[in-house]
Amino acid sequence: MTTTTVDRRRPAFGGFTLANLTLEIRRVLRNRRTLFFILIMPPAFFLLFGLSNRGQTLDNGAQVTAYIMISLAVYGAMVATTSGGAMVAVERAQGWSRQLRLTPLRPAAYVATKVLTAMVLGLLAVLVEFVVGAVTGVRVPAHVWLFSGLAAWLGSLVFAAFGLFVGYLAPAENVMQFLGPILAILAMLGGLFVPLEVLPEVMRQIARFTPVYGVGELARAPLAGDGVSGGALLNLVLWSTAFGFGAGRLFRRDTARV
Amino acid sequence: MTAVDGLSLRVEPGEVVAFLGPNGAGKTTTLDMLLGLARPTAGSVRIFGQEPADAVALGRVAAVLQTGGLLKDMTVAETVQMTANVYPNPRPVSEVLERAGIADIAGRRVGKCSGGQQQRLRFAMALLPDPDLMVLDEPTTGMDVEGRRDFWTAIRRDARAGRTVLFATHYLEEADAYADRIVLIRQGRVVADGTTAQVKNLASGRLVRATLPGADQVALAGLPGVDSVEVRGDTVLVQAGDSDVVARYLLTQTPARDVEITARNLEDVFLALTTDARTAEPAAVATNHLEGSIR
Incomplete structure (x- = not known):
């Protein structure tokens, strides 16, 4: 039949396309659940619990509301990227991965699309939180907006790896239902909901080793103005490596299985 | 356990071949190997002289499987578009929707589609690379009568244009109605292979x-x-x-x-040939017939 006329070749970039990235982003943006937990809930937390601290300042004179806003931006971004990474698990549970194996799409291109979607969602979470903050009176120098925002956003990449990792470990359609509470606990330990200083000493020591601590500290560092702490940086690097390595290993095991 | 044992099959371009056998005969395993979704324990699989995964990546082979999942929150058209995007040179989305007979439900959420509509969606996706070979694994399992009829109408229309189709089924009437050739398989081996008429003659x-x-x-x-x-x-x-x-x-x-x-009808031949010869008496009769009349 058309054998002679069909141009048979492999897709460029393993089948990764901007068109599919766009389609994927549009898809997550119309998921009301996702939008609620990522774009509505964190700013709502700010309005409910953050604004009551209006007028209070940190030791260096910065607004407490700014501190809370940045913390909640980190929280929004980490929920966004985790759920983005975990989408791989959801789609595997639905059998979509198997369907994709009947196409030229390379698994790496598929995962790259998911991670980039997660990052776009994470960026949106940070932006929405910042806009709500700015509108309700948060005032910080331009470099704080920029560097805190970038740290919250890029730091959340570790949670895209976390979502992927957990997704490969527990491939279930409802993976976010048990990841949600875990994220809340991690956020608490990372000092995103209340400053770690109010926690008991033992908890504070434990908190320093949990995965949200590093990104939270780094995102607030420009505001606190006391420089980047080595401990926080080390925390971020180690957890990124752990989750990235874990996700990578499970990804290879998953794709090797024929 | 050996699911597929020394099975060799030559399919000519343009043929519509039914792969008929009871559950557990090795149909799905064979097709999975053909598509690169499973590896043989020993030996090799080549299709169009290529590794199965390469033939799939180049779009020479496409398939509709029993299990391939769909994303429920996407629309029919989006699902096809997303798949089309990964091919360098796909057929237009509107064309494959039309050919699969689902152009009218393009905007419907996949989760709201019936089983038959979802199968036709998978078929539309499989049409995108304009494959030389279309593999269908028990494509109508779980469909109601109307869904089954609509699905086969779409497949037949496409096959008439000259595409090679290999489909597995355990429904006799499907093999009878839609195939040019029937390959009966039992315990991973071919037990009868011939045109529909030839295989039916076994049952005369x-x-x-x-x-x-x-x-x-x-x-x-x-x-x-x-x-x-x-x-x-x-x-x-x-x-x-x-x-x-x-x-x-x-x-x-x-x-x-x-x-x-x-x-004695196709069902008797089917039963005779696909039931273990030692336990079912008529099998011996039918198998003797087979040696003489086919191959």
């Missing part, structure tokens, strides 16, 4: 059964068109190409009563 003849104490076996065996005669107590069983002659003889020349005539 009828079984005449009657109560006739002291039946004259020699006289019965001497009637024209009789293949075999068997006596079980007072019951006589006659396999014959022309059952009328046997029935007329029994009713007019003997005191036979309770005469029953049953047609």
Whole structure:
């Protein structure tokens, strides 16, 4: 039949396309659940619990509301990227991965699309939180907006790896239902909901080793103005490596299985 | 356990081949190997002279599987578009939707589609690379009658244009109605392979059964068109190409009563050939037929 006329070749970039990235982003943006937990809930937390601290300042004179806003931006971004990474698990549970194996799409291109979607969602979470903050009176120098925002956003990449990792470990359609509470606990330990200083000493020591601590500290560092702490940086690097390595290993095991 | 054992099959371009066998015969395993979704324990699989995964990546082979999941929150058109985007040179989305007969539900959420509509969606996706070979694994399982009919209408329309189609099924009527050629498989081996007519010919003849104490076996065996005669107590069983002659003889020349005539159909051939020969008596008969008439 058309054998002679069909141009048979492999897709460029393993089948990764901007068109599919766009389609994927549009898809997550119309998921009301996702939008609620990522774009509505964190700013709502700010309005409910953050604004009551209006007028209070940190030791260096910065607004407490700014501190809370940045913390909640980190929280929004980490929920966004985790759920983005975990989408791989959801789609595997639905059998979509198997369907994709009947196409030229390379698994790496598929995962790259998911991670980039997660990052776009994470960026949106940070932006929405910042806009709500700015509108309700948060005032910080331009470099704080920029560097805190970038740290919250890029730091959340570790949670895209976390979502992927957990997704490969527990491939279930409802993976976010048990990841949600875990994220809340991690956020608490990372000092995103209340400053770690109010926690008991033992908890504070434990908190320093949990995965949200590093990104939270780094995102607030420009505001606190006391420089980047080595401990926080080390925390971020180690957890990124752990989750990235874990996700990578499970990804290879998953794709090797024929 | 060996699911597929030394199975070799040559399919000519443009053929519509039914891969027919009971559950557990090795159909899905064979097709999975053909598509690179499973690896043989020993030996190799080549399709169009290529590794299966390469043939799939180049779009020479496409498939509709029993299990391939769909994303429920996407629309039909989005699902096809997303798949089209990964091919360098796909057929237009509107064209494959049309050919699969689902252009009218393009905007519907996949989760709201019936089983039959979802299968036609998978078919539309499989049409995107304009494959040389279309593989369908039990494509109508779980569909209602109407869904099944619509699905096959779409497949037939496409096959008429000359595409090679290989489909696995355990529905006899599907193999009968839609295939040019039937390959019967049992325990991972091909037990019959021929055109639909040839395989049906295996089943030609009828079984005449009657109560006739002291039946004259020699006289019965001497009637024209009789293949075999068997006596079980007072019951006589006659396999014959022309059952009328046997029935007329029994009713007019003997005191036979309770005469029953049953047609052997594709189902009997199917059962005979796909049931273990040691446990099912008729299998031996049918297999002997097979050696002579096919291959």
